[in-house]
Amino acid sequence: MRLEQLLPDELLSRFRSRAAGYDERNEFFHEDLQELKGAGYLRLFAAEDDGGMGFGLRQVAAAQRRLATAAPATALAVNMHLVWTGVARLLTERGDDSLHYVLQEAVAGEVFAFGNSEAGNDSVLFDSSTVAEPRADGSYGFTGTKIFTSLSPAWTRLGIFGKDSTGAEPALVHAFITRDAPGYSIGNDWDTLGMRASQSNTTVLSGVVASADRVFRKLPVGPSSDPLIFAIFACFETLLAAVYTGIGERALQLGVAAAHRRKSQKNGGRAYSQDPDIRWKIAAAAIAMDGLYPQLEATARNVDDQAELGNQWFPQLVGLKVRATETAREVVDLAIRVSGGGTYFAGNELGRLYRDVLAGMFHPSDDESAHSTVANAWLGPLEG
Incomplete structure (x- = not known):
C-alpha cells in the first residue's frame, strides 16, 4: 500500500x-x-x-x-x-x-504504550528505580513511578520494567500490564509547552501485577547484548527521528508559503521570495532537510535488512535521533524568521511546531549520552 x-x-x-x-x-x-x-x-x-x-x-x-x-x-x-x-x-x-x-x-x-522512563534515571534501559517483586506463581508486582507515559488515556497494554533485587544478582524484569489491572494510577499532570495532545502523563505503579505469561525478559543490570535492547533502541530512535523529520518538512513548507505570500513595502510590494536574505534562509533549511531524508531511510533500511554494522549500530541510531531533532529545531527556527511576527500569536501552526520541536531534546538518547556512545565506538571507553 x-x-x-x-x-x-x-x-x-x-x-x-x-x-x-x-x-x-x-x-x-x-x-x-x-x-x-x-x-x-x-x-x-x-x-x-x-x-x-x-x-x-x-x-x-x-x-x-x-x-x-x-x-x-x-x-x-x-x-x-x-x-x-x-x-x-x-x-x-x-x-x-x-x-x-x-x-x-x-x-x-x-493499544500498547511505554512505561519505562523514570525521573533521574539516566541509565535508561540499563537500570531501574522501580521495584519488581517476584511472586510464587512467576508473576511480578511493580512499584515505582514512570514519567512521559504517552497514550495515557488510551493504552490497553503498558510495557514496564523494574529491578528484582531478591536474587544473588539483581535482574531487570520486563513485562506488560493490562489497563484493567489494579495497583496503578495515572496522573493528570500533562500541562506542557508542546506535544500537548500526546497526554504523556505520569503513571504511579503501586504493586501492580504482571502475570507470569506477560513477563517476557529478565536481564542483568547494565549494558546488554540481548536482542530486545537492540530492537527497542532501533525502533525507538528511528521512529522518533521520523516524527521530527516530519516536523522539519512541514516547517519548510510553511516557510516557503510565507515567503511567497508576504510582501515587502520597502521593495515596492515584491514578494519576500525575491529577497536575497529570505532566499538564503529557505535554502539553508532545504539543505539541512535534504541531508536528513536519506539518513532516515538508510538507517531504517539497514534495520530491515539486518545489516552487519557491529559496534557502529548504536552510534548510527543515536546519531540519527540527534541529527533529526536538532535539524528540525534549526529548520523550524529558520521558517519562523522567514514568516515574521505572525508566528508569535497563539494558534499559529509554526508557533506550535516551535513548541513541539523542543521536546526532541528530552527523548533518549539525549545529546550528552549520544555523543558518549559515538565517542566510545570510535575511541574506545574512557580509561581508569
Whole structure:
C-alpha cells in the first residue's frame, strides 16, 4: 500500500485541522486515534498472514514522517505503540517469538504504550528505580513511578520494567500490564509547552501485577547484548527521528508559503521570495532537510535488512535521533524568521511546531549520552 493511500491528503487535512484545538485545550487526540485505527495504522508491523499490513521499519518510518507533517503530537504518541509492535516484528524476524502476541493483539485492537522512563534515571534501559517483586506463581508486582507515559488515556497494554533485587544478582524484569489491572494510577499532570495532545502523563505503579505469561525478559543490570535492547533502541530512535523529520518538512513548507505570500513595502510590494536574505534562509533549511531524508531511510533500511554494522549500530541510531531533532529545531527556527511576527500569536501552526520541536531534546538518547556512545565506538571507553 502506498503512503498516499494509507494517509491520504484529506485524512491529513482533518488531522491538521484538529491539531490546533487539541493543543489549545490540552486534550488527547481521540478522533485522530479512531481514524488511525480504522485505517489499520496500529497494525502496520503485523504480517499480512496475521491480519496486518506487513510493513517494515523503513515503510513505517516514512508513514510517521508523513503523519507528523499534519499532527506531530499524534504521531509522537502513536510512536509508542509502533515501537512495541516494531520490537515484536524485529524479534520475530530474528527467530525470537517471545513477543509475537504483541502483533496479534495489535491486530485485535489493543493499544500498547511505554512505561519505562523514570525521573533521574539516566541509565535508561540499563537500570531501574522501580521495584519488581517476584511472586510464587512467576508473576511480578511493580512499584515505582514512570514519567512521559504517552497514550495515557488510551493504552490497553503498558510495557514496564523494574529491578528484582531478591536474587544473588539483581535482574531487570520486563513485562506488560493490562489497563484493567489494579495497583496503578495515572496522573493528570500533562500541562506542557508542546506535544500537548500526546497526554504523556505520569503513571504511579503501586504493586501492580504482571502475570507470569506477560513477563517476557529478565536481564542483568547494565549494558546488554540481548536482542530486545537492540530492537527497542532501533525502533525507538528511528521512529522518533521520523516524527521530527516530519516536523522539519512541514516547517519548510510553511516557510516557503510565507515567503511567497508576504510582501515587502520597502521593495515596492515584491514578494519576500525575491529577497536575497529570505532566499538564503529557505535554502539553508532545504539543505539541512535534504541531508536528513536519506539518513532516515538508510538507517531504517539497514534495520530491515539486518545489516552487519557491529559496534557502529548504536552510534548510527543515536546519531540519527540527534541529527533529526536538532535539524528540525534549526529548520523550524529558520521558517519562523522567514514568516515574521505572525508566528508569535497563539494558534499559529509554526508557533506550535516551535513548541513541539523542543521536546526532541528530552527523548533518549539525549545529546550528552549520544555523543558518549559515538565517542566510545570510535575511541574506545574512557580509561581508569
